[in-house]
Amino acid sequence: MSLEGEDVEGSAGASVEAAPARSPIEIDVLTLFPGMFAGPLAESIPGRVQSRGLATVRVHDLRQWGLGRHKTVDDYTYGGGAGMVLRPEPVAAALDAVRRPGSTVILPDPGGEVFGQARAHDLALRPHIVILCPRYEGVDERIRSLVDVELSIGDYVLSGGEIPAMVMIDTILRLLPGAIDAESTAEESFTTGLLEYPQFTRPPEFAGMTVPTVLTGGNHEAVRKWRLKEALRRTLRRRPDLLEGRAPTKEETKLLAEVRAEEAAENAAAESSVGAERSPTEE
Ligand SMILES: C[S@@+](CC[C@H](N)C(=O)[O-])C[C@H]1O[C@@H](n2cnc3c(N)ncnc32)[C@H](O)[C@@H]1O
Numbered sequence: 358m359s360l361e362g363e364d365v366e367g368s369a370g371a372s373v374e375a376a377p378a379r380s381p382i383e384i385d386v387l388t389l390f391p392g393m394f395a396g397p398l399a400e401s402i403p404g405r406v407q408s409r410g411l412a413t414v415r416v417h418d419l420r421q422w423g424l425g426r427h428k429t430v431d432d433y434t435y436g437g438g439a440g441m442v443l444r445p446e447p448v449a450a451a452l453d454a455v456r457r458p459g460s461t462v463i464l465p466d467p468g469g470e471v472f473g474q475a476r477a478h479d480l481a482l483r484p485h486i487v488i489l490c491p492r493y494e495g496v497d498e499r500i501r502s503l504v505d506v507e508l509s510i511g512d513y514v515l516s517g518g519e520i521p522a523m524v525m526i527d528t529i530l531r532l533l534p535g536a537i538d539a540e541s542t543a544e545e546s547f548t549t550g551l552l553e554y555p556q557f558t559r560p561p562e563f564a565g566m567t568v569p570t571v572l573t574g575g576n577h578e579a580v581r582k583w584r585l586k587e588a589l590r591r592t593l594r595r596r597p598d599l600l601e602g603r604a605p606t607k608e609e610t611k612l613l614a615e616v617r618a619e620e621a622a623e624n625a626a627a628e629s630s631v632g633a634e635r636s637p638t639e640e
Contacts, residue, residue, distance in 0.1 A: 359415050379534060380484065384414045385455040386522055387448070388490040389430065391416045393519045398526065402537060406530045414526060417455065419490075422447040431493055440494035448489065448500050460485045462504045465521035466495070467514055469507030472525060474547035476508065480525070481532040488525065490518030544584075550603040551592045554584040586612045593620070 386394065394416045398404065406412050423430045424447060431441040456462060461483045470476065480486060489496070489504065501507065510521045531537055546553040557568040571583045589612055592599050605613060 359413070379411075381410055382412045382481070382483065382529070382533060383485045384412065384526060384529075385485070385487045386414065386416045386490065386526075387419045387451045387455065387487065388416060388517075388519055388522070389419050389492050390490075390517070390519055391418050394523065397523045403527055403530050406533060406536045409535065411533045411535055412530055417451065419447060419451055422450040422454070434494060438494075442494050443491050443496040443500070445497040445499050448496055449503060452487065452489065452503055455487050457485065459483075460487050461506065462487045462489065463522075463525065464489050464496070464501065464504040464507045465491070465510070465518035465525075466507040467509050467512070469509040472508040472510050472521075472528075474528075477525070477528040477532060478548075481529045486529070488518070488522040490522050492517040547599075549588070550599060551588040552596055552599070554587040554591065582612075585609065586616060589613050590616045590620070593617070 388394070394414075398407070398414055398416075403414075407414060420428045420430055424444065430443055430447045432444050434440065434442050452462060461480065463480075463486060465488065489500075508521070508525065510524050515521065532542055536542075542548060544553065557572060561568050561573065569583065571579050574580075585608070589600075589609060593613070593616060600613075
């Protein structure tokens with residue numbers, strides 16, 4: 358990541374692999390708090406992605422486009438009310454300075470499209486992304502016409518666009534070819550439209566809980582099938598909405614039917630054991 362155009366090396370926590378042929382994705386961030394980005398974007402995967410030359414992230418202080426001697430960027434809201442609003446002129450000037458043909462300008466906004474993995478995959482293919490980070494009550498409404506997409510990271514209100522921008526950048530950078538093991542991103546939650554299957558590591562027994570034997574048996578096909586079934590089970594239990602808009606494969610349909618039958622049998626067994634334990638006075 359570089360602050361105001363100066364190159365700052367990200368931390369390299371793992372061996373550096375050769376960068377693939379694709380030109381690095383470029384990301385320009387416009388913010389009143391450039392210092393917020395230093396840690397999250399310099400460490401771990403985001404730092405490594407940059408030091409491998411897969412991405413260039415530049416963070417610009419929006420105040421340099423501020424108005425007058427005091428570099429003013431905000432003003433009172435017309436019509437009265439609490440809080441300040443970012444003025445359009447400094448924001449427009451900053452966008453003019455960094456955007457170019459082919460840029461995608463993002464405005465983090467609680468009212469925007471909910472940022473998800475599909476949008477992250479789409480953004481990871483773009484050559485140049487600009488993220489404008491509002492503060493206060495947000496930006497002057499007229500700025501919305503200058504952005505390409507408004508994205509929300511959830512139904513809550515943060516103090517500014519910086520943390521949403523970091524969430525988006527982190528999600529995008531780890532999807533770049535060469536960033537991490539391609540198998541990891543192909544199988545993780547949301548990429549296939551399902552939540553990820555359960556993961557285990559050593560020891561084989563912990564606090565009386567054991568690792569499913571299929572995972573230690575060395576039969577790759579059995580492991581693949583178990584993982585798919587458990588991904589379906591977890592999605593059905595925790596996020597059934599994800600299954601609704603998704604066309605399952607033949608194998609998934611069969612496994613899902615098995616899961617549903619197992620779940621129904623488990624629920625019936627649980628209910629009958631509660632019934633058996635219930636004292637006559639409770640009934
Ligand atoms: C304090 S918020 C302003 C909230 C705004 N007045 C409203 O009620 O929608 C300041 C800025 O933080 C960013 N922000 C806050 N919550 C967000 C969210 N859930 N997703 C994306 N951006 C968010 C937006 O850029 C927003 O303009």
